Amino acid sequence: MSIYRPEDEPEQQEVGQQQQQQTVTTTEDTPLVFPPLTHQRLENCAFSSWYPTFRSISIKSKIIPLPEDFVSYLNADGVFIPGQSGLTLALSDSEDEGDDEDISDADRFKALQEATFRQRAEGEQDDSSDDEDESDQGEAPLPYFPGLEQEIEQTITEFGGEVFPKLNWSSPRDASWIAATNTLKCQNVSDIFLLLKSSDFIAHDLAHAYEDCSDAAAEGAEGVKERPDTVDLVLRKWFDLAPSMEFRCFVRDNKLVAISQRDMTYYDFLKGIQDELEDKIVDFFEDRINGHFPDSDYTFDVYITRNKDRIYLIDFNPFAQKTDSLLFDWKELLQLDLEDKEQLDHLPAMRLLESEAAGSHMQQPFAFNRYPADVTDLSNGQTVAEFAEAFYKKVQAASTTD
Numbered sequence: 001m002s003i004y005r006p007e008d009e010p011e012q013q014e015v016g017q018q019q020q021q022q023t024v025t026t027t028e029d030t031p032l033v034f035p036p037l038t039h040q041r042l043e044n045c046a047f048s049s050w051y052p053t054f055r056s057i058s059i060k061s062k063i064i065p066l067p068e069d070f071v072s073y074l075n076a077d078g079v080f081i082p083g084q085s086g087l088t089l090a091l092s093d094s095e096d097e098g099d100d101e102d103i104s105d106a107d108r109f110k111a112l113q114e115a116t117f118r119q120r121a122e123g124e125q126d127d128s129s130d131d132e133d134e135s136d137q138g139e140a141p142l143p144y145f146p147g148l149e150q151e152i153e154q155t156i157t158e159f160g161g162e163v164f165p166k167l168n169w170s171s172p173r174d175a176s177w178i179a180a181t182n183t184l185k186c187q188n189v190s191d192i193f194l195l196l197k198s199s200d201f202i203a204h205d206l207a208h209a210y211e212d213c214s215d216a217a218a219e220g221a222e223g224v225k226e227r228p229d230t231v232d233l234v235l236r237k238w239f240d241l242a243p244s245m246e247f248r249c250f251v252r253d254n255k256l257v258a259i260s261q262r263d264m265t266y267y268d269f270l271k272g273i274q275d276e277l278e279d280k281i282v283d284f285f286e287d288r289i290n291g292h293f294p295d296s297d298y299t300f301d302v303y304i305t306r307n308k309d310r311i312y313l314i315d316f317n318p319f320a321q322k323t324d325s326l327l328f329d330w331k332e333l334l335q336l337d338l339e340d341k342e343q344l345d346h347l348p349a350m351r352l353l354e355s356e357a358a359g360s361h362m363q364q365p366f367a368f369n370r371y372p373a374d375v376t377d378l379s380n381g382q383t384v385a386e387f388a389e390a391f392y393k394k395v396q397a398a399s400t401t402d
C-alpha cells in the first residue's frame with residue numbers, strides 16, 4: 001500500500017459519522033467524495049485477506065504470522081540485526097584484512113552497513129543510559145528469533161533461494177537503497193530483517209495503517225485501531241518483473257474504469273501494444289477479479305509477462321487517497337458519471353506516459369525516502385566497497401565526536 005501524501009493536496013477532513021462518505025476538499029473547493037475507508041475495507045486489502053481467494057492467479061507466497069517479540073523488535077529504534085547474522089559479528093570482530101578475502105563486495109557492503117547500524121544503535125543505547133552501571137553498557141543481547149529465522153530460511157529454500165518481502169499491506173520499497181543489490185530481492189534472513197527495520201513504509205503498516213479510517217474499530221470502540229491484530233510477514237517467490245508491464249487498475253462500483261502504467265518511465269514500445277494490453281486486462285478483470293473481491297470500489301495491480309501470455313495479480317489497494325493514483329487524478333476518477341451509458345462505453349481509460357519529457361515530470365516514487373543526503377554526498381563515483389568504507393568511516397568519526 002502506498003503512503004502517498006501529495007504536498008499540494010489538501011488534508012482529508014474529519015468525517016463524523018460511521019460509514020459516511022469521505023470528503024476531501026480540493027484546491028478549487030470542489031469536494032471529492034471518496035467511498036468511506038472503513039477498517040473492513042482496509043483489511044480486505046491486507047495480503048492474508050485476499051491471497052487465499054486469488055492464489056491461483058498471483059505469485060506463489062507464504063504468510064508467516066510474526067511473534068509479538070519480533071513485532072516489538074521491528075518497532076524498536078535502531079537497525080541491529082538478530083544474533084544469527086554471522087557477517088555482522090565477523091566484521092566487527094575481525095581487524096585482520098586477510099580474513100576478508102573470501103567476502104564478496106556485496107557481502108562486505110552489507111556487513112559494513114549492519115555493523116554501522118549496530119554501532120549506531122549501541123551509541124544511542126550508551127547515550128541514554130549514562131546513569132546505569134558502566135559494566136552493563138553496550139552489552140544488551142542482540143535479538144534472536146530462532147523459530148522465525150528457521151521458517152524464513154525454509155521458505156527461501158522452497159522458493160528457489162530468492163524472495164520478495166512485505167507485511168500486511170506494504171513492502172519496504174523505500175529501503176531498497178540499503179540492500180547490496182538495490183532491490184528487494186532477499187536471499188537470507190538478514191537481508192529481510194535489514195529491509196524491514198530500515199523502512200518507513202513498514203513502520204507505517206505497524207503503527208499507522210488505520211489512521212485514515214472513517215469508522216470506529218469495533219462497536220463500542222472510540223477510535224481507530226492502532227495496529228493490525230496479527231502482523232504477517234509475507235514472502236513471495238522472487239520474480240524478475242519488467243516494470244514496463246506493471247499496471248494499476250481502478251474499480252468503481254464494480255466497473256473497471258481506469259488503467260495506468262505503474263512505473264513512471266516512458267516506454268516507447270507500449271503504445272504499439274496498448275489495445276492488446278487493455279483487452280487482456282479487461283478480460284482478466286471480468287473473468288478472475290470482478291465479483292470475487294468483497295468490495296465494489298478498490299484498485300488492483302497486475303503484471304503481464306513479456307510474451308503477454310499470462311497475467312499475475314500483484315496486490316489490492318483501497319480506492320482511497322492514500323493509494324497512488326499514478327497517471328490519473330483522483331478527482332477525474334471520482335467525478336466519472338457511472339450512470340452515463342455513453343461515458344461507460346468508453347471505459348476503461350488506459351493511460352501510458354506519452355514521452356520521456358512527461359516521465360521526467362512525474363514525481364518519482366518515495367524520492368524523499370531514498371538515500372540520506374550524507375550517503376549520496378559520499379557515494380559519488382565510488383565502487384560499492386569504497387563507498388561502504390567511506391560511509392562506515394564517516395559514521396565512526398561522527399559517533400566519536402558526538
Ligand SMILES: Nc1ncnc2c1ncn2[C@@H]1O[C@H](COP(=O)(O)OP(=O)(O)OP(=O)(O)O)[C@@H](O)[C@H]1O
Nearest residue numbers: 001002059164169170171236237238239241246315
Ligand atoms: N514477487 C516479486 N518479485 C519481484 N518483484 C516484486 C514481487 N512482488 C512485487 N514486486 C515489485 O515490487 C513492487 C511493489 O509491490 P507491491 O505492490 O506488492 O508492494 P506495495 O508496497 O504494496 O506497493 P504499493 O504501495 O505501490 O501498492 C511491484 O510493483 C513490483 O515491481
